[in-house]
Ligand SMILES: O=P(O)(O)OC[C@H]1O[C@](O)(COP(=O)(O)O)[C@@H](O)[C@@H]1O
Ligand SMILES: [Mg+2]
């Protein structure tokens with residue numbers, strides 16, 4: 001699915017990738033504007049057994065409509081949907097095949113009540129879902145912080161854009177603010193999810209060791225916490241827990257896209273034994289422990305937790 005003519009604006013040469021990110025960017029101001037009235041439970045549970053907020057459902061519907069309308073998207077699935085939606089066109093890696101798009105419409109939505117950072121995660125795969133992270137052709141995320149930004153990783157590298165409504169209010173503008181994002185060589189921050197008593201003894205020892213040199217920064221939304229690692233260098237983890245050896249985060253919607261972004265930016269990812277991108281896909285909603293950050297910190301992590 002490659003087009004020999006580069007877009008010339010730092011975007012992907014692929015004819016589908018940038019339109020998908022255009023669609024995601026186009027919904028971002030609308031999602032943001034709709035959140036104040038959607039901080040309440042919707043009364044439903046998703047396929048992961050988690051309570052769904054009205055904001056999760058709204059973002060899922062808007063993004064679903066926008067992404068399935070993109071030519072070349074053949075399949076769409078979201079954290080809030082049981083199974084994939086057929087968007088027309090067979091998905092595969094052949095030249096005329098369509099892509100499958102997996103999203104986490106609102107990541108960190110428990111931060112909606114406390115008004116903290118949240119985001120949207122996107123993975124574009126050239127294989128039917130569930131797919132391997134090696135089948136990603138691009139991935140990225142929107143971060144709803146004080147500014148709405150979008151980080152896009154594709155075959156050209158990783159860049160950060162600011163997403164804003166145009167001054168006439170009719171459209172959305174994407175402006176590249178960092179054209180070639182890479183993790184700083186010297187790491188500064190760490191952020192780990194889950195309760196400490198639920199961490200394994202090995203992970204607890206790793207956390208204890210790295211806190212001597214790194215500063216704790218944990219906000220409770222993977223996208224926000226990973227963006228700090230991308231900006232300042234360091235390590236983010238949602239580890240294997242004693243009560244949940246598979247951790248919390250989902251491979252298709254969360255771990256694979258984030259691992260793709262961090263690896264493209266010169267960092268490393270792991271499920272505790274090897275790159276997240278090599279985790280065997282078994283189910284659309286499967287979970288995995290996730291560790292991402294500077295390569296040396298991920299090597300230390302693997303040495304610490306893989307010792308048993
Ligand atoms: O509250 P905890 O256990 O720290 O969990 C936080 C983690 O759960 C998540 O909120 C899960 O994502 P969703 O909000 O999309 O379900 C991550 O963003 C975050 O890293
Ligand atoms: Mg999430």
Ligand SMILES: [Mg+2]
Pocket residue numbers: 056079104105106107108109
């Ligand atoms: Mg979510």
